[in-house]
Amino acid sequence: MLPSNLLVARVRGGRIEPLLLEPEGIPLAIAAEILDRLRESVGKSRRELERELSELEELALEAGLDMRVARAMATLALRASAFEPVKAPLDPVRARLEVFEEACRSFGVALSEEERRAVLERVAARLGCRVEDLEAVLGGYQDEVLTKPADMSAEDLVKEYNLSEVQTLLFKAVKLDVRFVADGATTKRLLRAVKALGLLYLAERAGGGVKLTIDGPASLLRQTRRYGTRLAKLVPHVMLADRWAIEADIAGKRVLKFELTDERSSLFPRRSVEAEPLFDSEVEREFFKSLSRLAPGWKVEREPEPLVAGNRVLIPDFSVSCGGRKVYIEIVGFWTKEYLERKLEKLRELGGVTMIVAVDEELACSSVKDLPHEVVVFRGRLRGADVYPLLKKLLGEPERAPRSEPPREPEIPALPDLSGKTLAEAVKELRGAGIDPARALEVLEKLGYTVEWRSLDPSRARVRRARAEGV
Amino acid sequence: MLKLEWSAGTILLKGEAAPLVKAYFKWDPRVRCYRALAIQYRWVVETLRMLGVKYEDDVLHPPPCHLAPRDLPLRDYQREALDAWMREKRGVVVLPTGAGKTLVAIAAIARLARPTLIVVPTLELMDQWEENVKRYLGIAPGRYGGGEKSIGCVTIATYDSAYINAEQLGDKFELLVFDEVHHLPSPGYRQIAELCAAPWRMGLTATPEREDGLHELLPYLVGPVVYRRYVREMAGRWLAEFDVVRIYAHMSEREREEYAKLTEVYKGFLRKRGLSMRNPRDFEKLAALSVRDAEAREALLAWYRARRIAFHASRKLGVLRDLLAKHRNDKVLIFAEHSDVVRAISSRFLIPEITYKTPEEERRAVLAAFREGRVRAIVTSRVLEEGVDVPDANVAVILSGTGSRREFIQRLGRILRPREGKRAVLYEIVTSGTKEVRISRKRRLALEGGS
Numbered sequence: 046m047l048p049s050n051l052l053v054a055r056v057r058g059g060r061i062e063p064l065l066l067e068p069e070g071i072p073l074a075i076a077a078e079i080l081d082r083l084r085e086s087v088g089k090s091r092r093e094l095e096r097e098l099s100e101l102e103e104l105a106l107e108a109g110l111d112m113r114v115a116r117a118m119a120t121l122a123l124r125a126s127a128f129e130p131v132k133a134p135l136d137p138v139r140a141r142l143e144v145f146e147e148a149c150r151s152f153g154v155a156l157s158e159e160e161r162r163a164v165l166e167r168v169a170a171r172l173g174c175r176v177e178d179l180e181a182v183l184g185g186y187q188d189e190v191l192t193k194p195a196d197m198s199a200e201d202l203v204k205e206y207n208l209s210e211v212q213t214l215l216f217k218a219v220k221l222d223v224r225f226v227a228d229g230a231t232t233k234r235l236l237r238a239v240k241a242l243g244l245l246y247l248a249e250r251a252g253g254g255v256k257l258t259i260d261g262p263a264s265l266l267r268q269t270r271r272y273g274t275r276l277a278k279l280v281p282h283v284m285l286a287d288r289w290a291i292e293a294d295i296a297g298k299r300v301l302k303f304e305l306t307d308e309r310s311s312l313f314p315r316r317s318v319e320a321e322p323l324f325d326s327e328v329e330r331e332f333f334k335s336l337s338r339l340a341p342g343w344k345v346e347r348e349p350e351p352l353v354a355g356n357r358v359l360i361p362d363f364s365v366s367c368g369g370r371k372v373y374i375e376i377v378g379f380w381t382k383e384y385l386e387r388k389l390e391k392l393r394e395l396g397g398v399t400m401i402v403a404v405d406e407e408l409a410c411s412s413v414k415d416l417p418h419e420v421v422v423f424r425g426r427l428r429g430a431d432v433y434p435l436l437k438k439l440l441g442e443p444e445r446a447p448r449s450e451p452p453r454e455p456e457i458p459a460l461p462d463l464s465g466k467t468l469a470e471a472v473k474e475l476r477g478a479g480i481d482p483a484r485a486l487e488v489l490e491k492l493g494y495t496v497e498w499r500s501l502d503p504s505r506a507r508v509r510r511a512r513a514e515g516v
Numbered sequence: 517m518l519k520l521e522w523s524a525g526t527i528l529l530k531g532e533a534a535p536l537v538k539a540y541f542k543w544d545p546r547v548r549c550y551r552a553l554a555i556q557y558r559w560v561v562e563t564l565r566m567l568g569v570k571y572e573d574d575v576l577h578p579p580p581c582h583l584a585p586r587d588l589p590l591r592d593y594q595r596e597a598l599d600a601w602m603r604e605k606r607g608v609v610v611l612p613t614g615a616g617k618t619l620v621a622i623a624a625i626a627r628l629a630r631p632t633l634i635v636v637p638t639l640e641l642m643d644q645w646e647e648n649v650k651r652y653l654g655i656a657p658g659r660y661g662g663g664e665k666s667i668g669c670v671t672i673a674t675y676d677s678a679y680i681n682a683e684q685l686g687d688k689f690e691l692l693v694f695d696e697v698h699h700l701p702s703p704g705y706r707q708i709a710e711l712c713a714a715p716w717r718m719g720l721t722a723t724p725e726r727e728d729g730l731h732e733l734l735p736y737l738v739g740p741v742v743y744r745r746y747v748r749e750m751a752g753r754w755l756a757e758f759d760v761v762r763i764y765a766h767m768s769e770r771e772r773e774e775y776a777k778l779t780e781v782y783k784g785f786l787r788k789r790g791l792s793m794r795n796p797r798d799f800e801k802l803a804a805l806s807v808r809d810a811e812a813r814e815a816l817l818a819w820y821r822a823r824r825i826a827f828h829a830s831r832k833l834g835v836l837r838d839l840l841a842k843h844r845n846d847k848v849l850i851f852a853e854h855s856d857v858v859r860a861i862s863s864r865f866l867i868p869e870i871t872y873k874t875p876e877e878e879r880r881a882v883l884a885a886f887r888e889g890r891v892r893a894i895v896t897s898r899v900l901e902e903g904v905d906v907p908d909a910n911v912a913v914i915l916s917g918t919g920s921r922r923e924f925i926q927r928l929g930r931i932l933r934p935r936e937g938k939r940a941v942l943y944e945i946v947t948s949g950t951k952e953v954r955i956s957r958k959r960r961l962a963l964e965g966g967s
Contacts, residue, residue, distance in 0.1 A: 138881065141878065145891045146891060164866055266551065356545060
């Protein structure tokens, strides 16, 4: 994010378009030059660096670019660098006060050049420094020096610039619409960010995905830019979806439209996301395991794509599909009363899909039985066998997975031995090999590993080799 | 039962209510209940009470507060102001700088003894209010701003911090005090008042009027002006007697030529395009034009340069030197427009400067030294204008400034704290034969009764 005066944008026909740069050609050259200069400037003061980097603004201008581009990139590169205060021979604040107080004692104020000189000499003698040191201290404040230049490639810097431009534009947004197609885990992270930032959304179905209209509590009552900074913070989350498009209302003298879609996603940095536990609870993990064993011909997915219930998003716990048919499963376990009410309300409003709601016996109150879905009551913990008959009815007999199915290994590049690693480490390795973290457990099992859970924290769960025939 | 709930700067109404109540709310499909801005809380509650409706109220969550209600000794006009405000417990009190506005607010807090948020423009003012709260109320206030975030029965926040944290602060207080309330109506800051549920509100200022006319929002945000006194009425008794002296500085030969040339470029452009400059909007148009139009850009640059010459005519420093020589034993505040000019004066006369760039530590040290008489002059840009106590300063020099009446009144106010036998003097140094003469005339209108 940048100061708003560094936003380069064009307004045309009620629309506003920020300048986005391909990471090539002149922009890339300027980014590289900035980073090179920083790398060669360890020990230089911030002020000096800012002055030197501002020379590149002219270079940008000569090359036909807006000079603010160079300044914005320099700002980002400086921000990614580390500075430390210099050890000055004098404490500037103390030295300055000494001078002013001495002047006051001697003359009130120093009116003539002689009086001024006399004051400075007296103070220099007392502090044991030179008159020039005092002049320097009177001319400016303490500066800091570069200790660690930004560690990024020129391409990264151009992409960071693009993201910052978009986010800076969104500071003035009064509303953000997001359309996306994404798996449940990515959606969950986006919605969690919406909630953590104190924002609200309305959801509707859009094409094959979901459209969210996002703003803040007071937006209903006032057109306000108050939530702009927070809306801007959502953008990196949105960009993690498989398909995405954003549309924002930007407030100024009049409201302007801003649109951006994944067609331009190659212009933006792709932030990696920490792997999260795949399962929120033991119940869910057990269930996934037992269901996958029961019917290998079915495709069982944890947190599949989001559904829209009324005007809210519901991410079912599981989906089971076979051929063109798909059944969702939602497990309703113990939670707070408000959470249950919200969940049941959402489930009541969900239509157009086949859903099995599995409810703990102790929660199986009458409002659960009214749900417009298949309801399965379980006791203690849900097992695959509890829903299997119903699934069979809805999906048809599971095809036996042919034994001759080509092994998965050819898809998976050679991996080091994962046994003994934590789950978090293993997931990282798998991701490095191009495997979706959401499939990590499944793949690990196929590879013949089991996971020893000590808690739900994936950095504490350990991967062990289970059976020799797996690989 | 009907329920009112706090929700991040707004209030939610759960259950069905009479149309008279619902008029304050709007249906929110996102959460499926009625929602209103927190500022409506007082009116919603009054309506519910009037209708005799039973309801559950979970809007305010005030911090623990151990203040016992009491009365503070006040001057007669301060008491009048307090009484006028207490009638509705909302409204704006207008008193000249130096007349002790702070004490009116502190007395209101002492009387009501309820959780209070005080909103101030600067960190200096935060320090100053903190001292007053400690001294008169005997408690340490919470602070919000400058990196601090603590809530107390009385909490002091900067406008910036209160704006950013309105969601966290809005349900904690019953009384809001806005110091220098003329800042409040700006589009961002007004949300502090709108997103806060406090039913009681007091605004303080020496000049509520804004050039953009937005002061018309004050009755909605805090209440109408309930009490007002002017500088001229109070000088001599509650404020020091003062003189305003205009001194002309003449341009050097070269400056005069340059000024004439630049003015001709600017005026020639206006003539050629048939433009006139009657109000700020006309000027904005010129600025907008200059983006694409090279001639307009040149005209605008000429205007800036001419203004700079007028503001910083080299002879002004000579006039300043003469004034400093005359007032060697007085306490002098010097105001200039640009921070590089401030720096140059500081370095040349060896007097401390305070600008927005001055580190916090140095700022406090300089003000302390000034109070204790270890330095007798300070040069500043706009930082010291608002409210900061610079006790017994008796001479102010305006080296350059805008035509703003508020700025003028505030700068004057800095030297008006009364003291036995004190007569304050404010000098304006104006470059003769330039537009600065008109600027000075405009700001001095502030002295003539009106505002």
